Amino acid sequence: xxxxxxxxxYLIKTRGQQVTLSCxxxxxxxxxxxxxxTPGQGLQFLFEYFSETQRNKGNFPxxxxxxxxxxxxxxxxxxxxxxxxxxxxxxxxxxxQGTNGYTFGSGTRLTVV
Amino acid sequence: SQQGEEDPQALSIQEGENATMNCSxxxxxxxxxxxxxxSGRGLxxxxxxxxNEREKHSGRLRVTLDTSKKSSSLLITASRAADTASxxxxxxxxxxxxxxxxxxxxxxxx
Numbered sequence: 001x002x003x004x005x006x007x008x009x010y011l012i013k014t015r016g017q018q019v020t021l022s023c024x025x026x027x028x029x030x031x032x033x034x035x036x037x038t039p040g041q042g043l044q045f046l047f048e049y050f051s052e053t054q055r056n057k058g059n060f061p062x063x064x065x066x067x068x069x070x071x072x073x074x075x076x077x078x079x080x081x082x083x084x085x086x087x088x089x090x091x092x093x094x095x096x097q098g099t100n101g102y103t104f105g106s107g108t109r110l111t112v113v
Numbered sequence: 114s115q116q117g118e119e120d121p122q123a124l125s126i127q128e129g130e131n132a133t134m135n136c137s138x139x140x141x142x143x144x145x146x147x148x149x150x151x152s153g154r155g156l157x158x159x160x161x162x163x164x165n166e167r168e169k170h171s172g173r174l175r176v177t178l179d180t181s182k183k184s185s186s187l188l189i190t191a192s193r194a195a196d197t198a199s200x201x202x203x204x205x206x207x208x209x210x211x212x213x214x215x216x217x218x219x220x221x222x223x
Contacts, residue, residue, distance in 0.1 A: 004155070033211070043201065043213035056210040090155055101146055102211070104155035 002026065004093050004105035012111045018079040021108045025072050025093030032074040033102065034066060037088040046089075049074055081112045117145075117202045117214030125220040132189040134217040136202030137182075145178055146203045146211070147187050156201065159187075194223045 005024040013019050025032050034046040045058035049068035066076040072093075078085055088109050092102035117138040126132050136145070144163045148156040162169045162178045162185065169176045175188040189196055199218050203211045 006155075035213070042215050045210060045212065048210060058210075088153065092156070101158040101161050102156075103158065104148075106155045107153075109153070 004091055004103050006089075006091050006105035006108050008108060009106065010109045010111075012113060013081050015081055015083060015112055017081050018077065019081060019110060020075055020077045021089055021091075021110075023074045023076075023091030023093075023105060025074070025091075026103055029093035029095050029103070030072055031094040031096065032068055032072065033092045033094075034074070034076050035090045035092065036060075037090060037107070038086075043090070046076065078110075083112050086110060086112045117204050117212060119200070119202060119214045119217040121217060122215070123218045123220075125222065126192055128192060128194055128221055128223050130192055132192050132196070132219055132221070134187050134200055134219070136185045136187070136204075136214055138185075138202075138204045138212075138214075139183065142180075142204045144205060145176075145185050147174075147176060147185075148201045148203060148213075150199045150201065150216070152198075159200075189219075192219075192221045194221050197221045 007022045031050045033048040036044045047054055047066050048056045052068045063079045068074045088107045090107045091105045094102050117136045120135045142164055144161055146161045147159040149159055150156045160171045160176050162176050173190045178185045197220050199216045201216045202214045205211045
């Protein structure tokens, strides 16, 4: 069974640009969560989607947005990139909102220059 | 914030020794999970313990949960070099938002 797939694996963007990251969950999983990981802040929750609905949102500015499609694939978008957005962005999927543990993707390493 | 805190921040042991790391959290939870992360990679789910459980085993892993102290511990027995990684606890209260701790960086020296 395929795992959680995140694309791209690496990305370099310039300040002010926007970026879209993609996550394909494990087949049958309906919950997708996104996390930002940085050395200074650790793992910070961005948002969680379940059946195309955003159920929870972390404490991030409106530049960070996401969506989930009917096939449970999810995208997150960051507009007007800042240097501080450089991070590893992790996607995690679960059958039912993480109650039995999440399966994480390998992440997208975003570098903003 | 409900975020967990792992202790110690870093741990270095010899292969074959046991490694113990602790997690403390702030509010009531439904369950607590432990994850492992190899450098720069995604997290791997290790074990989940529910709030009504006190101890759980999985292979060389033993997790305990003390809800009265709001703390959990992860014991890795007979450690191997391949156990070198960062270990995180994650807690939830409402089942759809998890808070990760700051992590313990474990180094197992061959």
